[in-house]
Amino acid sequence: MALDSKVPKGPIKDKWTDYKNHIDLVNPANKRNIDIIVVGTGLAGGSAAATLAELGYNVKAFAYQDSPRRAHSIAAQGGINAAKNYQGDGDSTYRLFYDTVKGGDYRSREANVYRLAEVSANIIDQCVAQGVPFARDYGGLLDNRSFGxxxxxxxxxxxxxxxxxxxxxAYSALNRQIARGKIEMFNRHEMLDVVKVDGKARGIIARNLITGEIERHSAHAVVIASGGYGNVYFLSTNAMGSNATAAWKIHKKGAYFANPCYTQIHPTCIPRSGDYQSKLTLMSESLRNDGRIWVPKNMDDVLAIREGRKKPTELSEEERDYYLERRYPAFGNLVPRDVASRAAKERCDAGYGVNATGEAVYLDFKTAINRYGKEQAKISGITNPSEAKIYELGQALIEEKYGNLFQMYEKIVDENPYKTPMMIYPATHYTMGGVWVDYNLMTTVPGLYCIGEANFSDHGANRLGASALMQGLADGYFVLPYTIGNYLSNDIRTGKISTDTTEFDEAEKEVKNKIDFFINNNGSKSVDYFHKRLGKVMWDKVGMARTEEGLKEAMSEIKAIREEFWKEVKVPGTAAEMNPELEKAGRVADFLELGELFAKDALDRNESCGGHFREESVELDGEQKGEAKRNDKDYAYVSAWEYKGEPADAVLHKEELEFKDIELKQRSYK
Amino acid sequence: MNLTLKIWRQKGPQDKGQMVDYKVTDISEHMSFLEMMDVLNEQLINSGDEPVAFDHDCREGICGMCSMYINGEAHGPDRGVTTCQLHMRMFKDGDTITIEPFRAAAFPVIKDLVVDRMAFERIQQAGGYISINTSGNTQDGNAIPISKHAADEAMDAATCIGCGACVASCKNSSAMLFVGAKVSQYALLPQGQVEAADRVKNMVAQMDLEGFGNCTNTGACEIECPKGISLENIARMNREFLKANVKG
Structure with missing residues (x-):
């Protein structure tokens, strides 16, 4: 099947307006006869479900947690971008569009990104009207901060x-519609397959996670908003339950999966402390505004620190290697996320990691504390302040800016980051890749939509800070409600979709068979055992730096783990009860397939772009020597993979990316 | 360190349930409490027993999914943290730790340490929102200035994660800190004024219907709240409730 992005004709700034003016609408009386299923109720799914219900459709929404308020969107710290230009600093829709495409290393679809920038301002207005308590300045107007x-x-x-x-x-908007009966909310439910009738998505099979009951739900269209697949690495900043099952199941039923190799590894996370580690915690990127990143220059000091013979504070300035400032004098500690992450890995691979696992670098606030302290002393009119006074004043200012983060760090690591430098290391944070969708956010299966982090569309090869929240809400509040109406306008005469059909029988049988297999397979190893092994292969070979050799090894190793999983996995308990191990087994089974496709995609893309770094594709000389080298001539396309059984057999379809409104440039941070 | 765990085991809502003793060894002080539970569960799976079911998700203290009543305190002995942020360095080698579900009539046990908090959902559905549709034509976000003080105070109330620690800690199983926080967020903002009276009446009515107790100003909820939601929110809710009923 040829990929058609369905991008409307015309100048980029008019596309969305023209599109909206020409779509078919569904009249309010007919909307009452149309059902929509929304899987996942985070920012994207929650906002979509609420808006579709407000429009008059009957919505069934599904979440695996006990409430939509627990979706992992809740953990986003920093903020949400919008081209409001309240600061009068020259912002505009075009500039937000430009920054997002450039930040994504020129691997996203222009028309989608422009639309995102265009609706961004509306999101802020909508959220303010809902009662979201955004930060305000002393004049009572909305405050802004800057981001990387x-x-x-x-x-x-x-x-x-x-x-x-x-x-x-979004949850409050959802609750309002639940109370009105326009949304039927299914908490503690997990979608285990999509049901297609005559080629169109017409329902899902879901498991009630309390009773274990398998349920059939039909609808005229299905929306997947189930988030990203970062947990393929086992350790990530995602929630423990975050999974790719809904996205992977629809992939197996015909939805192409795009750019799985584009993953964001965030540079400032709290390092792993041992093998028991279950997840990683992110520290906001804003810390790099005031923190300086370093490792010791001499190996003797590294070993002394690891063995506890020396403290980092005892090292003089000459004994420290501020490697980001050394390598990137222009941007220093404020290089983009992917660059900062790779540089930390480079130092740790060379043996300079400062904790027991060898995977940590320092983020040091001493310079900033001193600088702020001196400033504050001057403002307060203190002449000849003592070192201790300067430190006290500086610390107070840092505390005002980052107090909650410092406290969080201290709770986890049990060290006072005001006195001794923080230890950080990169961790998987966000997945830019996902289910392929066209301009309508529809997948390659008619009537099946995918929104939010689960789709691939807006961030290219790297996502900028504060853009994930923007995209989730843009898709849910302002894009999907229009595009899905255009599709459903052809369904007004269809009537209720029956679940009593062979298509539902078969899908349900398949789901039940798999569950029965897990329960009855008398294996010897827990689900986590396999998940951790998969995660290690992914991190070592499909992580921050990738090579042809490593990726080929990863593909065969993942396949081997998968085969062992199906022989040896052990799931206690029964199918007809709450069974968290059974839930995990199904999710890990899908990660074991997705991981292999991920490696295959990374192997195909022999260029370095955004979060995807191939060691074979670096600048060989000049000022940029050793830096990532993008190859626009051969790789300016979206890789959309078609499922063909084994992940290794997936077939590649290319959507060529055209850049009409932005000139392609190499990124430089030197 | 080596520990003895006394854990509430209950197969399902109808089961009577009982405390069961377990031993875990070689627990690192750097582990989080839930990682210690992971170690126990791995041990149980490998020995052919059923792992302990417990709610958890983000493991960074914001989703509100984790619960657990540890040594007689919601979210355990540390202050200002959820169970997932509690670390084993709070305990000593040889300790016996008692782990129970959040207990309240309105939070029935589903299995082991997992409770049903749908009562909170129904209270939110009764009025925890501002009636505004998504249109794209909402007025500009800066059209109504809101004082920094009011915005900050609304934010402090809105920071509630809906975990239910307040209910579990209260001798009356009162949900007034939870409901007060939501009522306060909207009461402090101009956007929330239009529906203020109906909101507080409906949310309080639903709260009573769910079987939560009344507030007797003990203040345990405020101390155990992982997000430091202040008792002032309960006072504000009471004022709003009175105002709404006096005005009719």
Whole structure:
């Protein structure tokens, strides 16, 4: 099947308006006869479900947690971008569009990104009207902060809990419709397959996670909003339950999966402390504004620190290697996420990691504390302040800016980051790849939509900070409600979809068979055992730096783990009860397939772009020597993979990317 | 360190349930409490027993999914943290730790340490929102200035994660801190004024219907709340409730 992105004709700034003017609408009386299923109720799914219900459709929404308020969108800290230009610093729709395409290393679809930038301002207005308590300045107007990779201040925030507040906003809109009976909410339910009738998505099979009951649900269209697949690495900043099952099941039923190799590895996370580690915690990127990143210059000091013979504070300036400032004098500690992450890996691979696992670097606030302390002393009119006084004043200022993060660090690591430098290391954070969708956010299966992090569309090969919340809400509040109506306008005479058909019988049988297999397979190893092994292969060979040899090994190793999994996995308990191990087994089974496709995609893309770094594709000389080298001539396309049984047999379809409104440039941070 | 765990095991809602003793060894002080539970579960699976079911998700203290009543305190002995942020360094080698579900009539046990908090959902559905549709034509976000003080105070109330620790800690199983926080967030903002009276009446009515107790100002909820939601929110809710009923 040829890929058609269905991008409307015309100048980029008019596309969305023209599109909206020409789509078919469904009249309110007919909307009452149309059902829509929404799987996942985070920012994207929650906002979509609420808006579709407001429009008059009957919505069935599904979440695996006990409440939509628990979706992992809630953990986003920093903020949400919007081209409001409240600061008068030159921001505009075009500039947000430009920054997002450039930040994505020129691997996203222009028309989608422009639309995202265009609706961004509406999101803020909508959320304010819902009662989201955004930060305000003393004049009572909305406050902004700046974020990495851009030159304007366009990020709106609610303390360090912006994701929480936006999700609770969408959740309140959802609750209003649940109360009115327009949304039927299925908490503690997991979608285990999509059902197609005559080639169209017409329903899902879901498991009630409390009773274990398998249920059939029909609808005229199905929307997948189940988030990203970062947990393929086992350790990530995702929630423990975050999974790719809904996205992977629809892939197996015909939806192409795009750019799985584009993963964001965030540079400032709290390092792993041991093999028991279950997840990693992110520290906001904003810390790099004031922190300096370093490792010791001499190996003797590294060993002394690891063995506890020396403290990092005892090392003089000359004994420290501020490697980001050394390698990237222009941007220093503020290089984009992918660059900062790779540089940390390079030092740790060379043996300079500063904790017991060898995977940690320092993030040091001493310079900033001193600088702020001196400033504060001057402002307060203190002449000849003592070192201790300067430190005290500086610390107070740092505490005002990052207090909650410092406290979180201290709770986890049990060290006072005001006195001794923080230890950080990169961790998987976000997946830019996902289910392929066209301009309508429809997958390659008619009537099957995919929104939010679960789709691939807007961030290219790298996502900028504060853009995930923007995309989730844009898709759910302002894009999907239009595009899905255009499709459903052809369904007004269809009538209720029956679940009593052979298509539902077969899908349900398949789901039940798999569950029975897990329960009856008398294996010897737990689900986590396999998940951890998969994660290790992914991290070592499909992580921050990838090679042809490593990727080929990863593919065969993942296949081997998968085969062993199906022989040896052990799931206690029964199918007809709450059974968290059974839930995990199904999810890990899907990760074991997705991981292999991920490696295959990374192998195909022999260029370095954004979060995808191939050691074979680096600049060989000049100022950029050793840096990532993108190859626009051969790889300016979206890789959309068609399922053919084994992940290794997946067939590649290319969507060529055209850049009409932006000139392609190599990124430089030297 | 080596520990003895006394854990509430209950097969299902109808089962009577009982405390069961377990031993775990070689627990690192750097582990989180839930990682210690992972170690126990791995041990149980490998020995052919059923692992302990417990709710958890983000493991960074924001989703509100994890619960657990540890040594008689919701979210355990540390302050300002959820169970997932509690670390084993709070305990000593040889300790016996008692782990129970959040207990309240309105939070029935589903299995082991997992409870049903749907009562909270129904209270939110009764009025925890502002009636505004998504249109794309909402007025500009800066059209109504909101004082920084009010915005910050609304934010402090909105920071509630809906975990239910307040209910579990209260001798009356009162949900007034939870409901007060939501009522306060909207009461402090101009957007919330239009529906203020109906909101507080409907949410309080639903709260009573769910079987939560009344507030007797003990203040345990405020101390155990992982997000430091202040008792002032309960006072504000009471004022709003009175105002709504006096005005009719």
């Amino acid at each position: 990779g851009v030159l304007v201040s366009r990020t709106f925030y609610a303390k360090g809990q912006t994701g929480q507040q936006l999700l609770l906003g």
